Amino acid sequence: MREGFHRISPLADVAIQGRFGADKGAPGVELSVRHPLSIVTVIARKDKAEALSAALAGLKGCVVQWAGADQYYAVSETYAEGALYRELREKLAGLASLSDQSHGRIVIRIAGPKARAVLAKGTPVDLHPNEFLRGKSAVTQMAHVGVHLTRTGEDAFELSVFRGFSENFWEWLTGQAEEFGYQVS
Amino acid sequence: MLIKCPHCGARPVEEYTFLGDARPQRPTSNDPSTMEQWFDYVYLRDNPKGRFDEYVQHSGGCRAWLVVSRNTATHEIHGTVTARDWTKSRQGAKA
Ligand SMILES: [Zn+2]
Numbered sequence: 001m002r003e004g005f006h007r008i009s010p011l012a013d014v015a016i017q018g019r020f021g022a023d024k025g026a027p028g029v030e031l032s033v034r035h036p037l038s039i040v041t042v043i044a045r046k047d048k049a050e051a052l053s054a055a056l057a058g059l060k061g062c063v064v065q066w067a068g069a070d071q072y073y074a075v076s077e078t079y080a081e082g083a084l085y086r087e088l089r090e091k092l093a094g095l096a097s098l099s100d101q102s103h104g105r106i107v108i109r110i111a112g113p114k115a116r117a118v119l120a121k122g123t124p125v126d127l128h129p130n131e132f133l134r135g136k137s138a139v140t141q142m143a144h145v146g147v148h149l150t151r152t153g154e155d156a157f158e159l160s161v162f163r164g165f166s167e168n169f170w171e172w173l174t175g176q177a178e179e180f181g182y183q184v185s
Numbered sequence: 186m187l188i189k190c191p192h193c194g195a196r197p198v199e200e201y202t203f204l205g206d207a208r209p210q211r212p213t214s215n216d217p218s219t220m221e222q223w224f225d226y227v228y229l230r231d232n233p234k235g236r237f238d239e240y241v242q243h244s245g246g247c248r249a250w251l252v253v254s255r256n257t258a259t260h261e262i263h264g265t266v267t268a269r270d271w272t273k274s275r276q277g278a279k280a
Contacts, residue, residue: 068247069192069267124197138193141200141245 005081009035010106010163014170017185021178028114028180031173034107034158037077038062038084041099042092044070052095059091065150066137073137073148073160075107105148106166108173111156114180119157121176125149143172189265192247200245206230207238207252207271234258240268 009015011033019027042064044052049070056064062076062084076084085100092098110118116127122142126132137150145168148160161169174182186198209230212222234257241253250268255261266274 069249071247124200126194139246139248140193140196146245 007036007081007103009033010166011035011108011170014167015184019181019183020174022181024181026181027112027183029110029112029118029177030183030185031177032109032185034077034109037075037102037107038079038081039101039105039107039160040074040085040088041067041101042072042074042088042096043098044096045094048095052092055092055095059088065148067148068139073101104163105160106163108159108161108166108170109152109156110159110173110177111153112180113155114177115155115157117180118173118176119149119159122172123147123149127151129154143169145169145172186260186262188241188253188262190243190246190249190251191265191267192249193243196243196246200243201253202242202244204240204242207240207268210275236263238271241265 015031015033022028042052042056052070056072056074059074061078062074065073065075067073074084074088079087081102082100084102085098088096088098119125119127119142123138123140125138125140132138132151134151134153137148139146139148141147142159145161145165147169150158150160152158159169159173174184187195188198188201189195209226212219212226214222236254237257238252238254241251243249243251251265252268252271253265254263256263
């Protein structure tokens, strides 16, 4: 990131660290915001879907998440401002159309024994561990907000939403987590 | 009502947006003599009781355009294909 240039998360004033909700025992879920992130939308060009998925499989330094038919999000924490987009534009030339969404989307992490119970209040996606496998993504809606959902661990998920909805979505999410107790870190 | 998206699996009807009959085909000519075909295409729709193919977008999910075959009397879903495959199979049938 350039010197003197500092990105502020739209959830900076909202996602306050601490323990909230039910306060008996360990918190049911842990919430955090992945920020700042590089996020690039990758959409296959005509008849290039197979070549694109092969090229994406060879990428290093970013995680590639399914986001619809022949569409993906490339996500990374390690790139400087705009660098992931520029790198992918070179590596995927002719295969895909790209759009830098780093400032457009917010990724919230939710993990813990009650993570599925919280998410199930909002999405019809089958979250059973044998059905929604690790690394799998789904595009769905929660509380009328379009959500890109990825399972990142045993009981860990990422929720990606448009930044304009992120504050409202955060309020909904924490409301659902209240009964289990939640830790914001 | 659950509709199975070819990309996402079974999802509730709330995630989908219905456009309408998938069978009318856009005329390819702009010649004034095809006016009647255009009139049919733009305005005239059947209202069948029974199996009906309609364009549906998975707007609350993967955003893909689909063709859902639904029974208008019972709401039974006979099948779902992507609009792309639907068009391809229709072109194949004509060829
Ligand atoms: Zn879908």
